[in-house]
Amino acid sequence: MAENNTSKAKEIAQDLGETALEVGATEFLENLPELGTAFAGIIGNEAISTAIQTLTGGLLGAIAPSVFGIKLSYQQKRFERNILKLVNTAIEKQTIIEQRLNQLESSVRESFIDGVYRDVLLDNIISENQESMVQYNINGYINMMGLENPNDDVVITFFNTLSQMNQLDIRVLRLYLPTYESESKQETYVDVINDEHIEISQYNFIREKLYRLGMLESKNEEYRDGNLDTLCKTVTELIKQLYAKNPREVNAPKLKRISKTESYHITQLGRQYLSFIDEP
Numbered sequence: 001m002a003e004n005n006t007s008k009a010k011e012i013a014q015d016l017g018e019t020a021l022e023v024g025a026t027e028f029l030e031n032l033p034e035l036g037t038a039f040a041g042i043i044g045n046e047a048i049s050t051a052i053q054t055l056t057g058g059l060l061g062a063i064a065p066s067v068f069g070i071k072l073s074y075q076q077k078r079f080e081r082n083i084l085k086l087v088n089t090a091i092e093k094q095t096i097i098e099q100r101l102n103q104l105e106s107s108v109r110e111s112f113i114d115g116v117y118r119d120v121l122l123d124n125i126i127s128e129n130q131e132s133m134v135q136y137n138i139n140g141y142i143n144m145m146g147l148e149n150p151n152d153d154v155v156i157t158f159f160n161t162l163s164q165m166n167q168l169d170i171r172v173l174r175l176y177l178p179t180y181e182s183e184s185k186q187e188t189y190v191d192v193i194n195d196e197h198i199e200i201s202q203y204n205f206i207r208e209k210l211y212r213l214g215m216l217e218s219k220n221e222e223y224r225d226g227n228l229d230t231l232c233k234t235v236t237e238l239i240k241q242l243y244a245k246n247p248r249e250v251n252a253p254k255l256k257r258i259s260k261t262e263s264y265h266i267t268q269l270g271r272q273y274l275s276f277i278d279e280p
Helices: 002-031 033-040 050-063 065-069 073-092 094-103 106-114 116-125 131-144 152-162 167-174 189-196 200-212 219-242 268-276
Strands: 216-218 264-266
Touching: 050 073, 050 094, 050 106, 073 094, 073 116, 073 131, 094 106, 094 131, 106 116, 116 131, 116 152, 131 152, 131 167, 131 268, 152 268, 167 189, 167 200, 167 268, 189 200, 200 216, 200 264
Parallel strands: none
Antiparallel strands: 216 264
């Protein structure tokens, strides 16, 4: 039974790949020679796992028509660079990918190979200028395969949110990971400002952006909410004592001091994003 499934998967991969190559062969060979060579070296190659051949066939089937829409040389180079990175990473991580795909239900596996999960990944990386963001998207794609039952809305939202972020956003977000959770040397905001040649106002703008995306949480807002809750409880107690037979004194509420400067800490969502974009 396993051999029959393997043979069928290889046939699907070859059909997808060969069909796409027939449609876009001239465009690939003339405009994207490295990419065409890379795909040709995978489809039907016994040294490459069935999962990667099938995945590659699905990718090729998706991107071949789009080659005809690429008009400018810099777009062609960026397109080729980003898809090559995806293909090379898939080959490098083929053991992990195969294990994860084999553990998924067939319908979910299809979403990664030839469906909506593949499509949202390609939407993000085809025109991405920053190579590091391309890799983060690919890492997220592979790590999503490790979820037991990925939800369509969750996966799509993940990629849509990631598409609104850039390398600097990620770097600033990492600053808020506690030291014990960070595997790399902990940077400071001064390091980022100096390395990236940005002003403190620009740094604050990035933090506000991460806050709007739900990656950071405002400590001041948390304190304000806490203070409001404390005041409400105090007022409620005052009213209660006014009508009590033996009223007792109500102590003044202890409120937290609100800083003049905004302060943030990372949210659970922010932690999850950093975890998903880490190397599988």
